[in-house]
Amino acid sequence: MPTASTPQAQAPPRALPRARAATVALTALAPAAWGTTYVVTTELLPPGHPLFAGLMRALPAxxxxxxxTRVLPRGDWWWKAAVLGALNIGALFPLLFLAAERLPGGVAATLSAAQPLLVAALAIAVLGDRPTAWRWTWGVLGVAGVGLVVLGPAARLDTVGVLAGLGGTAAMAAGVVLTKNWGRPAGVGPLTLAGWQLTAGGLLLLPLTLAVEGVPRIDAGAAAGYLWLGSMGGLIAYTLxxxxxxALPVGASAPLVLLSPLVAAVIGTVMGESLSLPQTLGFVLALAAMLAAQLDPPKNRRGRRTAR
Known part of the structure; x- marks a missing residue:
């Protein structure tokens, strides 16, 4: 038994129960699908139309x-769905596509990887949830790992692109925390909530798109890109x-977004890019950070959680 002058030994983090592990795996499919956004945007979509890309990803889906579902919001959920749709969809989508157009994929991905840290900070103010040092540490290591994977010495910084990336990351972080805070109305499933928010965000983007950009020329490749982003990257991903x-603690769900830049990196290797040793180490570090965030913090022998 440890004395007052000796440090207390810590048990390893507890493994995930099967049900929670299955939930984590299904939830992770969403950021994995979002990891295809950069390659679809740069390879298939017409350039210079981030608002239209956001609109096509949101409103049809x-x-x-x-x-x-044939279910509409009731009572205060009209304005709650509008707020969540503006944050998770209406603001995020055009800023995401703008950042993808103006920044190298690595820079945009690193900015998005900061989302778990923003979520942790907002959770303190909104949810009264104080993340442990365990989650803060792995959040920082996750950003560092993604940075090693996707940032190179020739990374080009564009002021508008950086602001767009940070703005999109902050909007989604706020959307995650408010979604956790408000939950869902009784009898409303995740598909219904996804439909509400995608529609609200799409309706917000519709007049802006028509006034600022108009409709670009859409070829077969662009049509396929919009279809993928609206289905797997839109309705299906947001439902999951x-x-x-x-179902998950906010400190466990937020780090899953690290999968997005990691999937983008994997796609890059498939398209002929190679990973250096520092990039490989960063990939492993980011993946470890994402997995570690799913575990409960270690306990000392007296059963108390450490470093809250």
């Missing part, structure tokens, strides 16, 4: 969700994401 946010 949202209307399909409403058609499938909102289901996961409701």
């Amino acid at each position: 949202g209307l399909l969700g409403l058609a499938l 994401w909102f289901r996961g946010i409701a």
